[in-house]
Amino acid sequence: MKKFIGSTIKLYKLVTEKNYQISVEDLTKLLLEFVQKCTNENLNQIYKNFNSNPLSLNKFYEFVNKNEVVEFSAYSRKIENEKNQTFINYGNSLLNRTGKYKKTTEYKNEIDFVDLIIYLDNYFIKENEVVEFIKIIFQIFNFDYGYTFYLEKNQSCLNERKGLFSIPTGNTEEDIEKREKMKEIKNGYVPKIYKYNFLNNIQIKTLNIKNIVNITNNLYLYIKEEE
Numbered sequence: 001m002k003k004f005i006g007s008t009i010k011l012y013k014l015v016t017e018k019n020y021q022i023s024v025e026d027l028t029k030l031l032l033e034f035v036q037k038c039t040n041e042n043l044n045q046i047y048k049n050f051n052s053n054p055l056s057l058n059k060f061y062e063f064v065n066k067n068e069v070v071e072f073s074a075y076s077r078k079i080e081n082e083k084n085q086t087f088i089n090y091g092n093s094l095l096n097r098t099g100k101y102k103k104t105t106e107y108k109n110e111i112d113f114v115d116l117i118i119y120l121d122n123y124f125i126k127e128n129e130v131v132e133f134i135k136i137i138f139q140i141f142n143f144d145y146g147y148t149f150y151l152e153k154n155q156s157c158l159n160e161r162k163g164l165f166s167i168p169t170g171n172t173e174e175d176i177e178k179r180e181k182m183k184e185i186k187n188g189y190v191p192k193i194y195k196y197n198f199l200n201n202i203q204i205k206t207l208n209i210k211n212i213v214n215i216t217n218n219l220y221l222y223i224k225e226e227e
Contacts, residue, residue: 002152003152003153004124004150004151004152004153005121005122005151005152005153006084006119006120006121006122006123006124006150006151006159007115007117007119007120007123007124007125007129007149007150007151008082008088008118008120008148008149008150008151008157008189009116009118009119009125009133009146009147009148010116010117010118010122011112011115011116011137011143011145011146011149011186011198012113012115012116012143012144012145012146012182013094013114013141013142013143013144014111014113014144014183014186015111015112015113015114015115015187015211016094016110016111016112017094017110020092020094020114021040022140022141024064024069024072024090024116024142025061025064025065026139027062027090027116027137027140028061028064028074028088028090030136030137030140030219031074031088031116031118032057032074032088033118033132034133034136035086035088035118035120038120038123038125038129039071039086039120039121039123041076041086042054042076043074043075043086043087043088044057044074044076044129045074045075045076045077046059046060046073046074047072047074047075048060048063048064048069048072048074048075048091049070049071049072050070050071054075060072063210068092068095068096068217069090069092070091070095070096071090072087072089073087073088073089073090073094074087074088075077075087077215078138084121085121085171086094086115086119086121086123087117087118087119087157088116088118088119088157088205089116089117090114090116090117091115091116092114093110093112093113093114093115093179094110094113095112095114097124099156105212111181111183112183113114113144113185114142115143115182116141116156116194116217117157119151119157120160121148122133125148126211127196127223129213130148130196131213132223134198134216134219135215135216138215142197143201144185144200145182145185145190145194145198145199145203146185146197147194147196147198148194148195148196149194149196150195158170159175170173178191178205180209185200186200186202186203188203188206189203190203190206190207191207192209193222193224194223194225195223195224196221196222197216197218197219197222197223197224198215198219198224199212199219199220199221200218200219201218201220207222209222211223
């Protein structure tokens with residue numbers, strides 16, 4: 001029998017060099033409020049741009065107002081303290097490039113994505129909570145695809161693989177291939193069906209599914225039937 005340990009929410013937004021700007025401060029404040037409401041935890045350990053030294057919230061907000069944010073994570077305790085704990089992770093793959101590459105024509109025409117991961121440890125989110133959250137976050141982060149599932153024991157939030165050694169130490173060929181495929185979400189690509197699925201119009205047509213709920217403009221909720 002499966003043992004679930006918490007809820008994972010993943011959201012993806014396709015971006016280009018012309019439209020990658022996102023209000024990271026507003027997004028962070030909304031996410032922290034959501035997490036606190038669900039789990040009663042305050043995520044005040046902020047790690048930015050792959051730096052191993054955490055910042056306070058005020059220092060982080062000072063940073064984002066002056067600099068581009070490639071990646072950040074938020075925890076309630078230091079990362080090394082526990083394996084399983086509630087966290088937020090934000091990554092902008094388009095900005096994770098070298099300075100020289102950013103000046104090329106290839107970069108200016110490239111499509112990549114911003115991804116957002118929210119893990120709520122020992123909390124099992126319900127349908128009405130999911131819908132309410134998605135409606136609110138869509139006003140700041142108008143993503144193109146997303147999903148929610150209950151995380152199993154010994155399953156990684158990041159690559160979703162299972163096993164005692166499922167926590168990733170780097171990108172495998174399989175991970176890279178999956179990320180490349182995610183760039184096709186506006187063309188109908190869906191990696192798999194999860195418990196809660198946030199789908200765009202093209203994905204709905206590609207899957208030819210019924211029983212969907214319109215959440216907002218060009219975004220629908222499809223709930224997988226219990227097996």
